[in-house]
Amino acid sequence: MSGVKKIVLLGLLISQALVLSIIESWIPIPMPVPGVKLGLANIITVTVIVFFGFREALTVMTIKCVLSSIFGGGGWMLFLFSFSGGLLSTVVMSGLYKAGRDKFSIIGISIAGAISHNIGQLLVAAFFMQDLAVAFFLPLLLVSGCIMGFFVGVISSFLINALKNTKLY
Amino acid sequence: MLKKGDLFIVLIVIIMIAVSFVGVSIFRGREDDGHKTALIIRDGKEIRRIDLDAVDEPIEITVDGDYNNTIIAEKGRIRFMEADCPDKVCVDTGWLYKTGDMAVCLPNKVMIKIEGKSQDIDIVTY
Structure with a gap:
């Protein structure tokens, strides 16, 4: 793939991730626990891991976090919060994908990614609040990560199959 | 799949x-020992400790910082009432009334939690 084509495609994917995370912030979630969210932008991270690789996924995730905290007005704390989760989940998902794409399906990888996202956020929250009591949120975060990771995984595998047919990547 | x-x-x-x-x-x-004490913590430091069992009139507490939170304590319960942070997770958490309940405002690094242990002796048994 030529350099220009790659830049264009990654740029598109970043804007899609950004739109997904903005749409996601409009959807109210009945669980008032910090960190519980749909994780729609994870669809893009998974897609980039499959079609490009770890470094590209990390780039897309980082730029998305910077832009979404600028547009969303979250400030430093919310940036660090989403970046830490994104970092851990990107590392875990690329690791699993590289280790065995024949062993793990996109759904399994996405569940692992969602859960590590939540764990990463919780670690940063515990660090900044200087209180391990935030670990009380862990069970709920794990359950929600599992459910959302499953749905995001299903959507991602549809998307990845469709994109493979376009021969764009 | x-x-x-x-x-x-x-x-x-x-x-x-x-x-x-x-x-x-x-x-x-x-x-849990049935006694409810609410702690308001900012940046890892305790800024206010309220004995929820002893609250008669609602207490309003304002926490300043990068953002502002308004906290209301009533008899046996406490909550974030208002916040000008972008996500408002703390306000959505609603009332805290059980030991171990916790509400967090991450953007402002403020946390309310209810502890079961009473710090000062208020009942003396013979």
Whole structure:
């Protein structure tokens, strides 16, 4: 793939991730626990891991976090919060994908990614609040990560199959 | 669509969920002696301690910082009433009334939690 084509495609994917995370912030979630969210932008991270690789996924995730905290007005704390989760989940998902794409399906990888996202956020929250009591949120975060990771995984595998047919990547 | 290794992931996740549920419920149970004290913590430092059982008139507390939070304490319960942070997770959490309940405003690094242990002696038994 030529350099220009790659830049264009990654740029598109970043804007899609950004739109997904903005749409996601409009959807109210009945669980008032910090960190519980749909994780729609994870669809893009998974897609980039499959079609490009770890470094590209990390780039897309980082730029998305910077832009979404600028547009969303979250400030430093919310940036660090989403970046830490994104970092851990990107590392875990690329690791699993590289280790065995024949062993793990996109759904399994996405569940692992969602859960590590939540764990990463919780670690940063515990660090900044200087209180391990935030670990009380862990069970709920794990359950929600599992459910959302499953749905995001299903959507991602549809998307990845469709994109493979376009021969764009 | 699912593959063999997914079973492994699901198994690990189920174990993690079970362990964390058990851990949290043990931890909550240990701290509870029926007495409710609310702690307001900012940046890891306790800024206010309220004995929720002794509150008669609602108390309003304002916390300044990068953002502003308004906290209301009533008899036996406490909550974030207003916040000007972008996500408002703390306000959505609603009332805290059980030992171990917790509400967090991450953007402002403010946390309310209810502890079961009373700090000062208010009942003397002979």
